[in-house]
Amino acid sequence: MSRRAGDTLACMAVCPPGVEPLLDAELAAMGIARRNVVRGGVEVNLRPRQLYAANLWLRTATRVLVRVAMFDVHDFATLERNAATVNWRQWVPAGAQVTFRVSSHRSRLDHTRAIAERLAAAAGAPLATGSADWADGGSSYDDEGAPPAGPPAARFVARIDRNRLTLSADSSGEPLYQRGWRRQVAKAPLRPTLAAAMLAAVGWPAQGQPAQGQPAQGQPAQGQPAQGQPAQGGSSSGRLMLVDPFCGSGTVAIEAALAASGRPPGTGATPGSTRSFAFETWADFAPGTWASVRGEATQRLADAAGNDLTVMASDRDAGAIAATTANAARAAVGHLVAATHSAVSAIEPPPGPPPGPNDTAWVVTNPPWGGRIASGGDLRDLYATFGNVMRARFTGWRVAMLVADRHLAAHSGLGLHEALRTTAGGQPVQLLVTGPLTASS
Numbered sequence: 371m372s373r374r375a376g377d378t379l380a381c382m383a384v385c386p387p388g389v390e391p392l393l394d395a396e397l398a399a400m401g402i403a404r405r406n407v408v409r410g411g412v413e414v415n416l417r418p419r420q421l422y423a424a425n426l427w428l429r430t431a432t433r434v435l436v437r438v439a440m441f442d443v444h445d446f447a448t449l450e451r452n453a454a455t456v457n458w459r460q461w462v463p464a465g466a467q468v469t470f471r472v473s474s475h476r477s478r479l480d481h482t483r484a485i486a487e488r489l490a491a492a493a494g495a496p497l498a499t500g501s502a503d504w505a506d507g508g509s510s511y512d513d514e515g516a517p518p519a520g521p522p523a524a525r526f527v528a529r530i531d532r533n534r535l536t537l538s539a540d541s542s543g544e545p546l547y548q549r550g551w552r553r554q555v556a557k558a559p560l561r562p563t564l565a566a567a568m569l570a571a572v573g574w575p576a577q578g579q580p581a582q583g584q585p586a587q588g589q590p591a592q593g594q595p596a597q598g599q600p601a602q603g604g605s606s607s608g609r610l611m612l613v614d615p616f617c618g619s620g621t622v623a624i625e626a627a628l629a630a631s632g633r634p635p636g637t638g639a640t641p642g643s644t645r646s647f648a649f650e651t652w653a654d655f656a657p658g659t660w661a662s663v664r665g666e667a668t669q670r671l672a673d674a675a676g677n678d679l680t681v682m683a684s685d686r687d688a689g690a691i692a693a694t695t696a697n698a699a700r701a702a703v704g705h706l707v708a709a710t711h712s713a714v715s716a717i718e719p720p721p722g723p724p725p726g727p728n729d730t731a732w733v734v735t736n737p738p739w740g741g742r743i744a745s746g747g748d749l750r751d752l753y754a755t756f757g758n759v760m761r762a763r764f765t766g767w768r769v770a771m772l773v774a775d776r777h778l779a780a781h782s783g784l785g786l787h788e789a790l791r792t793t794a795g796g797q798p799v800q801l802l803v804t805g806p807l808t809a810s811s
């Protein structure tokens with residue numbers, strides 16, 4: 371049932387619904403072929419080196435699963451018998467706990483907790499305390515709820531459909547949106563993976579992705595992006611400018627700086643701010659391969675060093691600016707993110723001429739949307755102010771805003787169209803974007 375070392379692994383890169391085409395484009399840009407987009411992720415065959423690289427570099431993925439086994443489970447007896455054939459020692463380090471995200475459809479066995487207990491018994495490892503929530507996960511691979519807290523556990527996903535169980539090991543461990551560098555959060559923080567999806571949807575450059583103006587095969591060359599597809603910006607030879615005037619804890623700005631400077635999303639400035647991955651604990655983990663994959667990051671950093679990059683983040687809340695500054699420093703992009711305490715009504719674009727055709731200039735932001743933040747005022751006025759400031763001072767820029775309420779966004783008066791539709795904290799959200807702004811936009 372288990373694979374041999376060096377084999378290609380049947381994997382599933384997991385993401386929130388709606389983000390699949392962006393994740394697929396990320397995998398394509400990494401040179402990974404034979405991908406199959408499914409709801410909630412991309413199925414892909416990876417060699418171990420590619421699996422390590424996927425965990426290190428993917429910005430929009432929640433986790434990367436590796437298929438361990440598939441077997442029939444007509445009853446608990448067949449479950450126990452078949453689970454006993456799994457080479458658990460490959461995936462579960464000595465002394466580790468285990469946790470299972472179990473779902474069951476159209477099948478006789480549907481008591482997810484009891485299934486998780488049987489699988490844990492077969493693995494010869496204790497079920498992690500508090501793993502019930504994760505074990506009772508729904509049909510989606512992407513868990514909006516966090517996996518259990520406590521000591522690290524080897525995580526598995528067990529999906530039963532028509533009495534057949536597919537068991538996958540989670541190669542990421544902590545979800546990939548836990549970047550390591552984001553320790554301080556302001557109000558209503560975005561998941562970094564969602565911020566990365568917003569940036570990918572507008573075509574903000576990232577390591578391994580096609581340069582602006584050079585669409586990946588199958589991407590639209592001009593005009594509006596297809597929904598969920600990377601948009602086209604300017605040229606990689608021009609200035610790269612990004613402003614987030616509602617920056618909160620700085621998630622969008624920091625993700626933008628990491629991507630455009632060729633840094634992996636979860637690698638911080640200090641060992642404590644750099645995340646680790648579950649595959650590092652697997653029995654056939656190849657430290658030399660992993661060191662080589664990480665070594666490539668140095669080259670990517672050098673390749674991106676010539677970028678003319680400006681990232682500005684502002685917020686009217688001083689605590690948010692303190693969080694942004696601390697997070698950016700931990701992410702090793704403190705020198706790339708200019709964080710300013712300012713209301714949106716007072717913001718200005720970076721000094722210099724307005725963006726030209728070779729420049730990439732985006733305002734990418736996540737304004738308050740009511741439900742998540744007590745606004746203390748009328749949000750319609752805030753959106754109107756935002757729109758006025760954009761038109762008056764940001765000529766030539768484009769705007770992308772993540773909103774939960776399209777009608778509220780319309781108060782900005784900006785000509786908006788949808789570039790991405792996904793969920794945030796279980797709530798449907800849309801990324802609305804403009805073309806280059808003019809005074810009459």
Ligand SMILES: C[S@@+](CC[C@H](N)C(=O)[O-])C[C@H]1O[C@@H](n2cnc3c(N)ncnc32)[C@H](O)[C@@H]1O
Pocket residue numbers: 556557558559560561615616617618619620621622684685686687690712713714715736737738739743752
């Ligand atoms: C939804 S949060 C942004 C969260 C952010 N994307 C993150 O990941 O942390 C909206 C932010 O807008 C800020 N805000 C609200 N009204 C503002 C205004 N008039 N000017 C500037 N910032 C404002 C709030 O302080 C809050 O930090």
